[in-house]
Amino acid sequence: MLGRTRKVGITGRFGARYGSTVRSRVRKIEEAMRAPHRCPRCKSRGKLKRLSIGIWTCKKCGYTFAGGAYVPFSSLIK
Ligand SMILES: [Zn+2]
CATH class of the missing domain: 2.20.25.30 (N-terminal domain of TfIIb)
Known part of the structure; x- marks a missing residue:
């Protein structure tokens, strides 16, 4: 996952919406959810x-x- 979503990862789909703190929380939870x-x-x-x-x-x-x-x-x- 290098390139344009390197920093935001899975939450890149939210664009600039919802605020960076909320997006980073969602990222942590969703990545744990999808992990093997x-x-x-x-x-x-x-x-x-x-x-x-x-x-x-x-x-x-x-x-x-x-x-x-x-x-x-x-x-x-x-
Ligand atoms: Zn089984």
Whole structure:
């Protein structure tokens, strides 16, 4: 991710809106949300996807479970 979004990363889609503090908070949370997480059932990495707030599913084994709002296990986020 080098070039024009090097600094703002995933929040580049917001342009100049919402203020830099809010954008950097959103960036931290959303990047944690999209980072590869390990499936609690089949242990495969990077297959978990958030369906909705707190609902996660594994693209490999189809396991769907309730977890944290932004990361599969809410104890991971500080
Ligand atoms: Zn799985």
